[in-house]
Amino acid sequence: MAAPITVIIPSRDRYRDLRRCLLALAECDTAPLHEVLVVDDGSRPRVGDAVAVGGLPVRVLRNDRPLGATPARSLGAEHARSDIVAFLDDDALPRADWLTRIAAELTPGRGAITGRVLPFDSGLLSAARQSRYLERYRGLEPGQRVTFFAGGNGAVWRAEFLAARGTARDVPGADNDLVTGLAERGLGVHFAPAMVIVHRNGKGLVRAVRDAYGSGHHARPLPVRDALRHAARPVPGPTAPVRLTNRMLNIAHLAGRSVPRAAGPGR
Numbered sequence: 001m002a003a004p005i006t007v008i009i010p011s012r013d014r015y016r017d018l019r020r021c022l023l024a025l026a027e028c029d030t031a032p033l034h035e036v037l038v039v040d041d042g043s044r045p046r047v048g049d050a051v052a053v054g055g056l057p058v059r060v061l062r063n064d065r066p067l068g069a070t071p072a073r074s075l076g077a078e079h080a081r082s083d084i085v086a087f088l089d090d091d092a093l094p095r096a097d098w099l100t101r102i103a104a105e106l107t108p109g110r111g112a113i114t115g116r117v118l119p120f121d122s123g124l125l126s127a128a129r130q131s132r133y134l135e136r137y138r139g140l141e142p143g144q145r146v147t148f149f150a151g152g153n154g155a156v157w158r159a160e161f162l163a164a165r166g167t168a169r170d171v172p173g174a175d176n177d178l179v180t181g182l183a184e185r186g187l188g189v190h191f192a193p194a195m196v197i198v199h200r201n202g203k204g205l206v207r208a209v210r211d212a213y214g215s216g217h218h219a220r221p222l223p224v225r226d227a228l229r230h231a232a233r234p235v236p237g238p239t240a241p242v243r244l245t246n247r248m249l250n251i252a253h254l255a256g257r258s259v260p261r262a263a264g265p266g267r
Contacts, residue, residue: 002103004034005155006080010072011090012041017200019050024093026055032103034082035059039075042066070175073151077161085161089152091200093120101195102155105143111164111187112156112178114149115195126202128237128245135236137193145188151175153197160187212249216256227254 007025011018018038025036033056040047040062051058061079063072069089077085086102088094098115105113116137119130136148149156156178164181179189202208222230231254237243 002032003084004082005032005084005086005099005102006034006076006082006158007036007086007088008039008073008076008080009036009088009090010039010041010069010076011043011047012066013043014090015047015050017091018047019053021088021090021092022051022053022056022058025088026053028094028096028098029100030055032099033057035080037061037076037079039063039072041068041072069151074165077158077165080158083158084155085158086155087151087153088197089199092152092197095196098195098197101192105190105192105195106155106157110190111160111182111185112149112154112189113192113195114146114154114189115192115197117150117153118196118198119201120198121200121202123202124241124245125205125208127242128249129201131236131238131242131246140191140193142191142193144191146191147176147179149175149178149189152199153195160185208249209252212252213256216253219257222254222257224258227258230254
C-alpha cells in the first residue's frame with residue numbers, strides 16, 4: 001500500500017487562485033491523499049471560505065506576517081501527518097492523476113521527485129518562462145536524477161525533507177537547496193515527467209526581473225569574466241521577442257550572481 005500524502009499549498013492574498021487550485025485538486029484521484037495543508041502566509045483578510053471545498057480534508061496554518069513560500073512549505077512539513085509531503089503553488093492546477101503519479105514515482109530509494117510545469121496563461125512573459133522550463137527538461141529520461149526541484153510541483157519524504165531543508169529562506173531558487181541537502185544524505189531528486197501541473201507563468205515584468213536577480217544572488221557567485229561568457233550563450237525561445245526577454249532575464253540573473261553576498265545562515 002502506498003504511503004499517504006499531505007499536499008502543502010502556501011498562499012497569500014490570492015483567494016481566487018487558491019480556490020481554483022483546490023477545486024482542481026478535488027477532481028484528482030484522491031485515494032492517496034491524507035490531508036491538504038493551506039499555509040496562509042499573512043493574508044489580509046485571512047484565508048476563509050476559499051478552502052471549503054467538498055471532499056478535501058483541508059487544514060489551515062497561518063503566519064501572522066508574510067514570510068514567503070519557502071518558509072511556508074517548511075512550516076507545512078513540520079505539521080504534516082503523513083510520510084510524504086507534496087507541494088503545489090496556489091496558482092497551479094494539478095492533472096487528474098497527479099496524486100497517483102506521486103504515489104507511484106516516490107519510491108523508498110528516491111529522496112524526492114519533481115515533475116513538469118505547463119502554462120495555462122498566455123503572453124510574452126509566460127512564453128519566455130515556459131521556454132526555460134522546456135530547456136530544463138530537454139534530454140531528461142523518466143526517473144533520471146536531476147539538479148533542480150520545483151517547489152510548485154514536487155514531492156519528498158517528509159522525514160528527509162525536514163533533515164535536508166537547511167535554513168528556509170524565501171529567495172528565488174531556494175527550492176534547489178533541497179537538492180544539495182538530500183545529496184548530503186545520499187539521496188537524489190528524480191524527474192517524474194508524468195507528474196504534471198499547469199501554472200500561471202506570467203506575473204509581470206517587475207516580478208520576473210526581481211526573481212531573476214534574486215535567484216542569481218542566491219546561487220554560487222560568478223567572476224565577472226565567467227558572467228560575461230554566460231551572458232553571450234544562446235537563450236531558449238521559439239521567437240525573437242521570447243529570446244530577447246530571456247536574454248534580459250539572463251542578464252538580471254547574472255548581475256545577481258556577480259554581487260557579493262552578505263554572510264548569513266544557510267548552506
